[in-house]
Amino acid sequence: MVNIVLIGKQGSGKGTQAKLLANKFNLKHINTGAFFRKHIADKTPLGIIAEKHIRKGELVPDKYVFQLIEESIEPHIKGLVFDGFPRTYEQAIYIVKRYEIDQIIFLDLPVEIARERITSRVECHLCGKTYSLLTAPPIKDGICDNCGSVVGSRADDKPEAIDKRLSEFVEKTNILIDFFDKDGIVTTINANDVVDNVNEKVSKIVGDLI
Numbered sequence: 001m002v003n004i005v006l007i008g009k010q011g012s013g014k015g016t017q018a019k020l021l022a023n024k025f026n027l028k029h030i031n032t033g034a035f036f037r038k039h040i041a042d043k044t045p046l047g048i049i050a051e052k053h054i055r056k057g058e059l060v061p062d063k064y065v066f067q068l069i070e071e072s073i074e075p076h077i078k079g080l081v082f083d084g085f086p087r088t089y090e091q092a093i094y095i096v097k098r099y100e101i102d103q104i105i106f107l108d109l110p111v112e113i114a115r116e117r118i119t120s121r122v123e124c125h126l127c128g129k130t131y132s133l134l135t136a137p138p139i140k141d142g143i144c145d146n147c148g149s150v151v152g153s154r155a156d157d158k159p160e161a162i163d164k165r166l167s168e169f170v171e172k173t174n175i176l177i178d179f180f181d182k183d184g185i186v187t188t189i190n191a192n193d194v195v196d197n198v199n200e201k202v203s204k205i206v207g208d209l210i
Ligand SMILES: [Zn+2]
Pocket: 124, 125, 126, 127, 128, 129, 144, 145, 146, 147, 148, 149
């Protein structure tokens, strides 16, 4: 098992990088945000609880996040790529107790760039395909290229929610980096670059572990 954690602000491209890594190295992509959105769409008990917090721009309480992760791990996988988890010290304690973490990759991005990327991001409400109005908009304005459904901001991408999340992130990330740095497993990558360049650097790190 090779277990990787990607840490980065929203907009740092960690979701994209996690997906690329998962495909390339046959790892399970643990995306708690997407898993929660699926639960919310399906109106599961976990989804109903998560939605209340996300709408207010709050993080979902840990016990529900842990439950979500446990439920989504399948047997017979080569490893895990954690995307957007852990976010807090408590979650970091949990993850090292539960899994052997080989590498933390911190995708570093200035706050202003992160805000700009997030506010330009839209998503298909039906199939989940994401677009950037800055760099990769849908072909027809407001319509998904994939399925023809309506494309718009995510419920948790309203400006107040974004600012709240970004400031929470900065505050908590320094604690996380210090925590994992004790084991010498943190590598910082400049995320203010194109996807391919970031991917090359990240793949090199993971490739060396496999
Ligand atoms: Zn779609």
